[in-house]
Amino acid sequence: MHCQRVGKPGVWYVYAWRGGPRVLRAESDARPILTSAIMAKVHTLLEERKLAEDPDDPTGKPLAWLIALWVASPEWCSMTSNTRKTWGSALNLINRKWGKEAIETFYDERSKLKxxxxxxxxRVTPRAADTGVSVLRALLKFGGPYVGSCINIAANISRLYEDGNRPEIIWTDEDITNFVAAxxxxxxxxxxxxxxxxxxTGLRRADLVSLTTAHLRQHTIVKRTKKRTKRRRPAAAIPRLPELNDLLEELQARPRGVACETILVNDKGAPWNPDVLTRAVQEIRDDLALVHFDEDELDDDGRPRARKKHFHDLRGTFITRLIKELELSDPxxxxIMGWASDRVANIRKFYIDQDAYVSALVLRRNERRANANRH
Structure with missing residues (x-):
């Protein structure tokens, strides 16, 4: 800070540092007061100077610096658009909560509790809570080499969301019939x-809405999936069941826009937006109260817990059809599905073997009654 014009009202100049940018010019006889706003501006300029001097040195930098570095990195750009969308929302929450805190605190085990x-x-939104922890864990893993630390305070934190693995939940034929009617x-x-x-088809939502006739083969649907597996995007080969062939023929006759190439179209003849489709399915599902009753978990009234059926659970429905119609093995x-064999085995046990067992019991009972009537 220095003053010019002797004998007249002084003109005061304040600079962020010697030779640095000016942050204040004031005409006054008295020394001007440096307000919190001016000091905040000085602090911002000092941070920018630090970045310019050594952009890769995290010392003294806030977590927001690491977030910006990650978003601009090849690792972030290699993610699918859906992942960047979901993780980006969680990253914004992390930035708002901890963006101004020093990076070093996030590589200190004592910070794990926070x-x-x-x-x-x-916990009211357990799935979102778990996603937030996962994104923070990935962020800190990315920043480890810059900080020179292998510590990750977001690692080994248990999940809150219990429905992440739902292999025993499917849509029944009755569910689908009622849904289509509604x-x-x-x-x-x-x-x-x-x-x-x-x-x-058992396709995930993103693959379903982007399916075109180019993916159709004589006996299969071959499509490179949107989901990555170990940084690869595998191709799925889906067998075409007779009922699927009839549906494909029906869908290709739907009115559609000139430039629309997707097999599925919305009611305006345009490709579906995945999020809009999910909301539309959820609305009708809730109107019908389509739920799965979990006999192994009871609610507060001692009744089987009701779990809403998700669009994703239709993949389990497709598995039951592969078992019944093609008699394929679990492996x-x-x-085909990109699942572990034990998940397929659970569906087989819950819906196929159990159904066959009960059907056999009913058949034997009817035979006994018929024999008794004959005598």
Whole structure:
């Protein structure tokens, strides 16, 4: 800070540092007061200077610096657009909460408790809470080489969301029939189309809405999936069941825009936006109260816990059809679906073997009654 013009009202100049940018010019006889706003501006300029001098040195930098570095990195750009969208939302929350804190505190095991408390504070939305921890863990893993630390305070934190693995939940034929009827009644037949196609292909939502005739082969659907597996995007080969062939023929006759190439279209003849499709399915599902009753978990009234059926659960429905119609083994189905064999085995046990067992009991009972009547 220095003053010019002797004998007249002084003109004061304040600079961020000697030779640095000016942050204040004031005409006054008295020395000007450096307000909090001016000091904040000085602090910002000093941070920018530090970045310019050594952009890769994290010393003294806030977590926001590491976040910006990650978002601009090849690692972030290699993620799918859906992942960047989901993780980006979580990253914004992390930035708002901890963006101004020093990076060093996030590589100190003593800070692990604050991550757990943050997760617990969001327990009303457990899935989102778990995603937040996962994104923080990935961020700190990325920053480890810059900081020179192998510590990751977001690692080994248990999940809150219990429905992440739902192999025993499927949509039954009755569920699908009722859903399609409800969609037609609401004037939204395209939503019913999506559910039918998902049940006959087992494709994930992102792959379902981007499916085109170019992916169709004589006996299969071959499509490179949107989801990466160990940084690879595998190609899925889906067998075409007879019912699927009939549905594909039906869907290709749907009215569509000139430039629309997707097999699924919305009620305006345009490709589906994945999020819009999910919301439309959830709305009709909730109207119908489509739920799965978990006999192994009871609610507060001692009744089986009701769990809403998700669009993703239609993949399990497709597995039951592969078992019944093609008689494929668990490893063969697991290879098609990109699942572990034990998940397929759970569905087989829960829906196929159990059904066959009960059907056999009913058949034997009817035979006994018929024999008794004859005598």
């Amino acid at each position: 991550v757990i408390k943050w997760r617990n504070s969001r 969609a037609n009644d609401k004037g939204q037949p395209a939503v019913g189309d999506a559910v039918r196609l998902a049940a006959l 063969e189905i697991a290879d």
